[in-house]
Amino acid sequence: QYMLPQHVVTLPALPLLPNGKVDRKALPAPAAATAPHPAAVAAARIAPRNERERLVLAVMEEVLHTPDMSVVDDFFALGGHSLLAARLAVRIGTTFGLQLPLGKVFEAPTAERMAAEIARIQASGTQLQIAIPRRSDRRSAPLTLEQQRMRFAEELHPGTTAFNTPSVHRLTGPLDRALFERALRHVVRRQDALRTAIVPAINAEGWRQRIDDEVVLELPFEDLGMLPVAEREAEMRRRAQAVIDTPIATDAAPLFRCALYRLDAQEHVFLFMAHHLVWDGYSFDVLYREMATLYAGLVAGQDVQTALPETTVSYGDFAAWQTRWLEGADAARQRDYWRARLAAAPVLSMLAADTPVRAGTPGEGRSEHLSVPASLSEALRDVARRHNLTLNMVLMAAYGTALANAIGQPAVGIGMPVRGRIVPELEDVMGFFVGLVPVLLEARPELSFTDFAAALRADMTGALAHQDLPFQHLTQQASTAQRRAGLYQAVFSFQDTRERQRHWGPLAHDMVMLFQKGLTDDLGLWLLDRPTGLEGFFVYNASLYSAATAAAFRQNFVDILAAVAARPTTRLGELAQPAAILAQASAAQAAPAPAPVASTTALLQPEQARLAQLWASALDIDVNEIRPDDNFFDLGGDSLMAMRVVQHSQEVLGHRVEPRRYVFESLAQLAAKPAAVPTAPGTLASADAPAPARVGLLGRMFQGWGRKG
Template sequence: DEEHAFLFVPHHLIWDGWSFDLFQAELSETYRALAAGRAPELPALAVSYGDYAAWFAQWLESPECARQLAFWKQRFAQAPRPAPLPTDLPRRAGMTGAGGNLWVRVDQPLAERLREAARGHDVTLSMLCLGVYVLMMASLSPNGSIVVATPVRGREQPGLEPVMGFFNNVLPLPFTLDRSLDLGAFVQQLKRELVAAMDHQQVPFERVATEPEFAERMQGAGLYQALFSFQDARARPADIGGLGHRQIHLRQQAATDDLGLWLMDKPNGLEGAINYNADIYLPETGEALCQRYMELLAAVAADPRAPLAALLDAPASRAAAHLRALAERSAEAPAAAEAAPAQAAQAAALLQPEQAELAQVWASVIGIDVNEIRPSDTFFDLGGDSLMAMRVIQQAEAAMGLRIEPRRYVFETLAQLAATPRTAVPAAAAAVAAPGAAKRGLLSRLFAGRGQ
């Protein structure tokens, strides 16, 4: 009678991690006030989320947005192109979205040693943990290059800090592993990369991804290969309105990225999980990634100035051996796929001309081979999501004159959508040239039609 579970599920379109902290603090004050028979004492907001949305729509058309976009174009033009990371299973056109996760638990003594190591290098604990993750992932890359994306809270104006909403953005950070560096030089390099990215954090990742310079990258290894998230949760209230509470960990059964690591800094250490795409990774590989990351954290805490080669080439553990074998198997896989082009060409012949044209738009946005698409496929079954669908709708209208209601993408196949009567292309192209309000309208209708 005295124990309860509280489940609250917000859509990420309107909610970010910072909003959870605000929600918990305001829930605590409201419950405490109601229990005491008084009115809640919540601060008045100087601005609303609507104010921010109106300002941001104007900012997207500003010279500053163009300047930040130019930074990302230049940064990626200078960075080596990553090769696809090794996988247990071949990537299919139709991904199920299934995922697995393994808990990461760094006890307080190890967390404090890592915090001290970070201070010794003049970086934050978040930067050090990101650096260890980059080392692990880059060591798996066939060419030592990796792009790791990290979310930022996007609340640069102080007045936005108490406002609930979605302000987050994702920053793709390119790295190339140089084993000749020591850990100190490496984390300083990472710090410079992260600080430069933070100075250009407002242009949306989705805007960057639609630029022509990035279209070809989407076809190969994608704009990023792994995700890293770190949140400082040490200041969260110890109770909710006088009620004691504890978190109930729920195992995530889905994956939005191929590989991802999220960590939370708590008073009793670091907690988090490694998530993996179960369509291309087996549970053993997820376990190996989890163990290997913990091994590298312990090695960094033991010797904060170790050479990278010494950290990565230490006596092989079971986890390291598993990941090395995975990389070796993946390196041998291309030789077994020499017959694929002829098979793909045969499959492509199954598409009617109007279907092939729309399929090319789908393939470009999702980042798959157009020859893997069949007339009976739906956009979401091929791995698309609501944000990708918004881009497809715009591109199909601009290039082909296909004006398709967004909600049709939820259920209709390529053949059904391609049969839509076409409109004049110039008018459609003009609408895309002014993306501000049109994008937001399309986005809101998409998310109303499907819980993506």
């Protein structure tokens, strides 16, 4: 019924917002005998009442391409998203001559509130942030905290492909190979991250980034035009998958691979895959913009040197600056926020695994494809508009409802990837900025879906306003019980890709969906908002969950979307499936149920107590809260902490513990006499050693990464 129109109005053209969707506020009201729905009646416009409001509102109208806004109109409800928020922050900062953090846009999304915030900043006489210093001659930089953790994983498991970040692009139209490769070379010259290698630090332990002046760039070309037409697509996908499944060595630049496949004279496929150490999901958006601009300019005979403005900072500049920022007042303010937010949140329960897992078992990523047709996508977008939400919020609320159904508990924690570009100047910079924040919710059965989504909006807005803190710093604000359980149960990633460049000069551009097998979290939903509707993957750890479990979860999520589109005020209890639905789906495959692992409450043995004291000092927790079955990473440890503890524990225990054992083993296992170290990621540390609660191999070390961004 929700798809049946009540009125039809003919217009010469539909008014559009800057992101390409219909500007519904600009549509004329239908001439109908019946009264309009109360939610559709726009509030009376409130004009600016002072100069600050006038200037802020003018900038908002310019960024959104929406005239006659009210000072109480919400930036995000009118089509704003994170990219437009970054543009807004830059333009407001330029207008008022100050550095406006991106988080302030989320804290004050109306002209009225933003003007008041600017008045407060101006009255304080202080700048909220210092610009990142630019060194044009930079040849070296430290690793960021996230890079250090990832490099540690590389050292433990050389040859892993978990950190490959591939994208495959279908280009339709006449392609000039020489000009295409020239455009790509210019992107590499512009972006330091594409000329970076990870090498040992000079006169110090650890690693550093080495930024080379030039790199050897080869664009392999494979002509599939000699094959029968019916075989070309499958062969292209096979060859592309082979590249995706090949590790990238990190000690020599460039840390990316690329290839160009010719299917016929009018169709080519371009593969680009960078190592996550120098790349994240939003870096792809920068790549699309730059390749589209440069290739179009070259085809038109323009000077490539002037086609794009120079970047004002580099990823190396950011890495060098991050350490100083973490010691400053803004980072302290964000720590205070998360300490208070987590103190008010319960300890989460995790979705029970379908199969027993032993310590040292690697996570195997599999996926369930998800496609939401354009009609349902637009119905959900309409629900968002009428209830002062964004589509992202509606989808995450549905995902949270499905999680609560599966777990059988109302407390829900969703890991939300954030771009991590801490100042607007980084919006045009490629690199590994992505972070993650938890959105913490209570999916109580008596709540209506719209009320639940409104609570999600409030928590999400607060999280986004405090998104700059690296996840390990955020984790340190949690209680020991929260660290042990984890701060989220599953990842949710949403990207509005409708504004991505659809043409690279004369070439029509579209994505080719290929799945990357690397896994950093046990459950995740990765959605793209495309012109044809929502599309993505529900990704799961096949070492923990069966295909039937994943399919049941996916179907419950889709059912919730349809129900919400039909009646947004439905109570969550009416949207619930029995908590045992996933277990029943798994049992249908006749898989044996895992025996529950009892929590160890015994007193620590002397050698365990000595090691626990080192852990407590490194993790800043009470030693009495550490149990024999605890894992260092589950308690909030990271790779740097682990290496320091390894060094000190040799003196305390009288023997060296191999670093990789910290990923797999408990305190009791590590404190015991030296054990045989697994020779491969898939071997077991002990024949009967059950894995801790968070059993995904990389997810245990890197919980807090939205890797695919």
